[in-house]
Amino acid sequence: MNRDELTQYLLDKFQDKIELLETGRVEPFFLIKDADYLKSFCREIKEDIKLAADFLCNIGAVDTGERFEVVYNVASIRKKHRFDFKLVMDYEGAEIDSVQEIWAGANWYEREIWELYGINVKNHGNLTRFLLPDDWDQGFPMRKDWDAPDFKRMPEV
């Protein structure tokens, strides 16, 4: 499937659960409107024969300064296409559902999001520090408003 077919197929399949975003430049980029729907969405895109999104490339969180976004980049090894989708959530009570059952490799990505952004991950099972020191107590460093005594921003010239 090329890009347009893929977009159309996804939109047809999930109807009003998802929304196509204009921000994606090359591959189709979707917004999942309901955060609770994430897990079933993931399961369906993996099990759908035409989509077969069996390969999770990356999960990354973004702090846009106003809200959190969690971006999932998935690919299909069999069908050789790729698309992205994301969740949008407020700072307060930011929480995502773990997708480890679908892609086992999501474990560490979710742990990282929890550690660096403070987004809670439901049903993860192993939320422990691993990139930061075990005794880290200076908050969530990847947030935009994070500051620390030895953190220097680039001088503006």
Place this chain on the structure above:
Amino acid sequence: MELVGIFKYLYELLADSGLPEVWVELIGLVAAAVMVFGLLALIALFLVWWERKVSAHIQQRFGPMLTGWHGWRQTIADALKLLQKEDITPTTADRPVYYWAPIIAFVAAFAAYVVIPFGEGLIVADLNVGILFIVAITTFTIISLLMAGWGSNNKYALLGGMRSAAQVVSYEVPMVVSILAVIVFAGSLSMVQIVESQELIYQWYIFRLPFGPIAFVTYIIAATAETNRTPFDIPEAEQELVAGFNVEYSGMKFAMFFLAEFVNVFTVSAIGTTLFLGGWQGPWLPSWVWFFIKTFALVFVFMWFRWTYPRLRVDQLMEFSWKFLVPLSFANLILAGLMKYSGWFNW
């Protein structure tokens, strides 16, 4: 023969000086022991340097170059450095065990030389059970490694010690059995008599087909394992156990292990030379020169192995010994016995 002559002259000088005979014997023995010790310490230092050069040239490097001609003083500098180093004992170590382990390794490595004939007549003591003595003495190395592994109170060291115990016990069997094949043929346990039985080149045991080469290969493999060198260096295994049994040792204690290892390599090469390559026998050159040429050639083979092969895993090592090497060496022993008593190839 000049060397022997000098010894004889000194011996007679002492005897003439009117000392009691017991004292003369004692002084003679001590002098010989000191000489052997000094010689071996030199050889060990030389081997360290040589190994570094061989490895460097195999890997297209230079190796030590800055200290003296091609860095020949490097090991002396290293030994002096190790002497000056702080001797650390871990607080949780089992002190007596930890302390005695390198000493036992060192003594065991050197004691074997009592019965090794460096040349015609150049032997400290020609025991009639020479080979038995060597086998018994070299096995002491295991005890020292086990002690080092246990006494360090370190998990890596313990794993290394256990591995070495298992390994040396497994490989002792094929080694002794392959030696036995030679003994069957020579009909003697004395090192001198074994050498004397292979006077001409076709009489060397390595050329006594078909049992000789098999016994030799078995012996070389077992000896590599015995001396803990690649591909059988699992007790040290830098990449797995960091340094294995000697991980906690530093300074002179470490140097003792290190020198003992090289002395052991020389020992097994010397035994190999004596048993299979005709010992000091050879034309034109003095006998001790032949002995050293052959021994160093064998040492070089061990080094060559080390810088070519990867390392086996511990269970594969055991498997190789018990499933392949031990049956092979026993079959070879029977073959040697048959050859001896049926008279085939009995030149």
Place this chain on the structure above:
Amino acid sequence: MGGLRTEEFQVNMGPHHPSTHGVCRFILTMDGEVIVRAVPVIGYLHRALEKICENRTYPQCIPVLDRFEYCTAMSCNQVFALAAEKLAGLEVPERAEYLRVIMLELNRIASHLIWFGTTSLDLGAITPFLYGFREREDILDLFEMTCGQRLTYNYIRVGGVAKDIPPEFIPKCRKFLDTFDHKVDDYERVLTENPIFVVRNKDIGIIPPELGISYGVSGPSLRASGVRYDLRRDDPYSIYDRFKFNIPVRQNGDCYDRYMVRIQEMRESAKIVRQAIEQIPEGEITAKVSINFKPPAGEVYSRIENSRGEMGAYVQSPGNSKKPLRVKLRGGSYNQLQIMPELVKGHKIADVVAIMASLDIIMPEVDR
């Protein structure tokens, strides 16, 4: 052995351990020599590259990302440049694309040579390590001649490459490629058929294809499990669709197959470089990029086939800003380290080393 009481014990493998390829630590629960459980502990090399990139302009990000995976810094440059070009819709001149392919493939060879060296080193053979580094040195000479650095190149820029190759590059590269195949033969003679090497690697650390895909294992490690998936072929970036090359695939998914796949990949990469230097056209080497490069708002995930698997960069641009809002990096080692605990279970401690070497894990890519 009913009367003998045994108990499990823990061994801390790392962070200062000769064969964890950087500073990785495994907490191994062992039953004798057999591993019951392994827990990787990472983060010793965490340099917050993603945070640093949020604070830099697009051209400034590239030297920072050189440090992301320093064995293949060209790939790091490329993946970020690709993302920025996708964001801005830039067309890269043809000569620049060729130069990129040459550099990327040479870098892949260099990286595989490091892998070859460390693999043999971890298995106890020290000499092949030096042989691998000898050839790598030649490649680094080529890089230094072109871009001035041997490890952190900062060569592939947004919109093209930094400098054209010097005139003596192509003869020297050709000379290297002509001898390289024989050098690989030499490596293979020392290791490939060596019975000790074979027994150490055969049937060790098998990755079943489904498990590998589920864990996100990619690149040569996945191709050794029989999954023919190479981004150069299946999601072509740059101009990889113009070259003829094979994708080596093996079926068993054990350490030995991973070794074979990588060895063959070196030869294939050399083939690509040879084609590229034959075909390279004259022309511009960089697109017109303003010094105040400001891509429009958008977000993009670019991915390339690195020597350690899929390397990706998710870049979000807020629009009208010289700095990206977010850069998220994805390295193949991250997923391959994740699958390690599954692989080492029931193996010996020596196999941990063999498996880790065969997966070609490099810690800066994991910790970022």
Place this chain on the structure above:
Amino acid sequence: MVKKLVDAIKNLVIGLFTTGKHLGRHAVTLQYPKEKWQEMPERSRGIVVLLSDKETGKLNCTVCMLCQRACPTAAIRIEFEKVEKKRVLKDFIVDNTICCFCGLCEDTCNFAAIKMAPKYEFSTLSKEDLIWHRDKLQEMGRDVPYEKPVRKKKAVAKKPAEKTAGTAAKPKTTTGDETGKEKPKAQNGQTEAEKAKNETGRTETPKPDKVEPSKPEKPEPGGDDNKNKKDDSQATTESGESEKDSRKESK
């Protein structure tokens, strides 16, 4: 079984011969402090230096601040004062402890004022000595050959990498402070041979004894100044012959 055994032995022996083959070859390494590469590649990125005009001896820097802005690690700091609306350089500070040797400053500069010279020996005994100021940077750059760029009208707006692209326009008028002594820049459609000739003309003069950048035994930077000014008189630019292939010292 027997075949397997024979194969195994054969391959072990092959391995031995492969390593044995290398035993006789000459080493590929250099004995570093004694032997060195006679000549670093011309583009090699070593330390940052400031270039000065060969005739007047003045720095080429026009205090445009582009390099400071381009530096990804903020290793460059330029201090200046304003005299009659023109910026005058007061101090140029390069912190070599955080410099990442990316070469962006050199790429950004339009006046050939800053360069990453192919010098790599500048270790010092203390960290403070690695923060270099204007005079030190100028001294280091005295013997570094360079070519003054021919400026196009809108050179500032272009990406700096274009300079080396071999696509630069024909030589045009130069600004006043450049004394018009530069060679014409490589033109479009130039053949490779010409290019090679052009580049070999720019190779650095091998001066092994002068390459030691900072000698720790020298106490103060003030003393450094005078010594290096004397050295400056020796700094000639002879056109190196094509010794590119024989970079390794012959033995």
